[in-house]
Amino acid sequence: MKKTRRLTVMAMLTAAAMILSYVESLLPSPGIPGIKLGLANIAVIFALYRLGWKEAAAVSLVRVGMVSVLFGSVGALFYSVAGAVLSLAVMTLLRRLDVFSAVGVSVAGGVAHNLGQILMAMALLETERLIWYLPVLVLSGLGGGILVGLCGALLVKRIPPV
Amino acid sequence: MEEKKRRVRADVLLIAALLLLSGAFLLIRQLRRTGGNMAVVYVNGTRTAAYPLSEDITVTLISPEGGTNVLVIENGAADVRDASCPDKICVRMHAIRYAGETITCLPNRTMIQIEGREKAEVDLG
Structure with missing residues (x-):
């Protein structure tokens, strides 16, 4: 019973993450690839704090795969997976070290997501030049990272444990 | 607390x-940042073409997979005006004129970079 419940919560979180990705895709884009709020990370943060890192990884990776199949291109999948994996690793580590609140974890996860995507692009395009995008992405991503962290923390606090 | x-x-x-x-x-x-004088095209990390910024020109870059990017050089700046890729991110990126600035089209694995201190040349590879 407990197992089914966890699975259902994970499925719900994945669905919520997909909807957040879709809602975000409707917002106007500033024209620089990689600049976004990262709203789907709210569901991943929630999963990380409430269920555990494996569950968070499942939510994040299934979300990335499904969104790529439904609304994106397969080419973008490489970048998204690289970003998602690095972001998960950093957030899991920081959560365990317990230095930051969910806001710090979310901000660091956002930066790691940007870094993962840039590293993948650098590998695919064989150019180091793209690392210069990182400061731009970090600056533009801080606000979104803080917002996502605050939302995630609020949900963990308000939604009763399953 | x-x-x-x-x-x-x-x-x-x-x-x-x-x-x-x-x-x-x-x-x-x-x-x-310093001014550049060449717009250099890289596909998959390999330099495939270079155009001087001093001459206004419109070229269609074709990637190995058949994707296209329309590169326009005008008033000393390079800009991508049209592309075959679905996201059109390269089209929305600003025109570039300073050394080191880039416009990247990930779907077509194409990057346009401004380079300086180089003799004008056109080598279509």
Whole structure:
């Protein structure tokens, strides 16, 4: 019973993450690839704090795969997976070290997501030049990272444990 | 409560550090930028063509997979005006004119970079 419940919560979180990705895709884009709020990370943060890192990884990776199949291109999948994996690793580590609140974890996860995507692009395009995008992405991503962290923390606090 | 305060302080430190580092990097880059005179095209990391910024020109770049990017050089700046890729991110990116600036089209694995201190040449490879 407990197992089914966890699975259902994970499925719900994945669905919520997909909807957040879709809602975000409707917002106007500033024209620089990689600049976004990262709203789907709210569901991943929630999963990380409430269920555990494996569950968070499942939510994040299934979300990335499904969104790529439904609304994106397969080419973008490489970048998204690289970003998602690095972001998960950093957030899991920081959560365990317990230095930051969910806001710090979310901000660091956002930066790691940007870094993962840039590293993948650098590998695919064989150019180091793209690392210069990182400061731009970090600056533009801080606000979104803080917002996502605050939302995630609020949900963990308000939604009763399953 | 003390625990919470400590975490929030760590959060603020992290955010401030990221702001400072990124800001400093961008500022240094802005101060060190120099004019460029060539728009160089790289596909999959290999240099395939170069066009002088001094001449107005419109070329259609074709990637090995058949994707296209329309490169326009006008008033000393290079811009991508049209592309076959679905996201059109390269089209929305600003025109570039300073050394080191790039326009990247990930779907077509194409990158246009401004380079300086180089003799004008056109080598279509």
